[in-house]
Amino acid sequence: MSQSRAALKHYAAVQVQSTVTEATPHHLTALLFDGALERIARAKGHLQRGELAAKxxxxxxxxxxxxxxxxxxxxxxxxxLVDRLSALYDYILxxxxxxxxxxxxxxxDEAGRLLGALAEAWQAIDPDRPAPLAANG
Structure with missing residues (x-):
């Protein structure tokens, strides 16, 4: 591995550590969803190429x-809600x-769609997201 590539990997690791350390519980859950979806996409690519160990x-x-x-x-x-989510996670597994x-x-693909829908719903309830302005009426 080249020195610049090693430095880039180190920088990325520090960035991830910094993000996790500073994240709220809500953001950490969002990161888990993102990580799962990214890995599903990569696993699909490995599966399509016949790279079964990596998949x-x-x-x-x-x-x-x-x-x-x-x-x-x-x-x-x-x-x-917890019972329904638990059953959904069990189905995804x-x-x-x-x-x-x-x-x-x-x-x-189905697991990815379901996790994607959960991730969108999770983002929609972000407590740090600014509330919409009330319409003047």
Whole structure:
């Protein structure tokens, strides 16, 4: 590896560490969603090229992220919502495992769509996002 490439990797690692250290809990969850979606996209590319080991590693990373998201649910906050989200995360995990075991793109795509929808909903409830201005009426 060239010296400049090593320096770039080090800079990226420091940036990631800085982002995580300074992030709010809401932003950390958004980062988990982003990480899962990015890894799904990369896993799909590896699968399409027949690079099964790399595909498996990435899907395993997504499984760990989804497990972390599911584990962070606070049942005391909204039990009915938590039950539904937990069931959805369980379904996503099953689809990821199917994609990995059967080397199929479709379950991977579905897991990505579902996580993408959850990520969008999560962004929409960002407590740090400025509230819309009320219409004068």
């Amino acid at each position: 498996g590693e990435l899907i395993s990373a997504v499984v760990a992220i989804v497990g972390e998201l599911a584990g962070s649910l606070r049942r005391d906050a909204a039990p009915d 099953r689809r990821l495992i199917e994609a990995n075991a059967a080397n199929r793109v479709e379950p991977l």
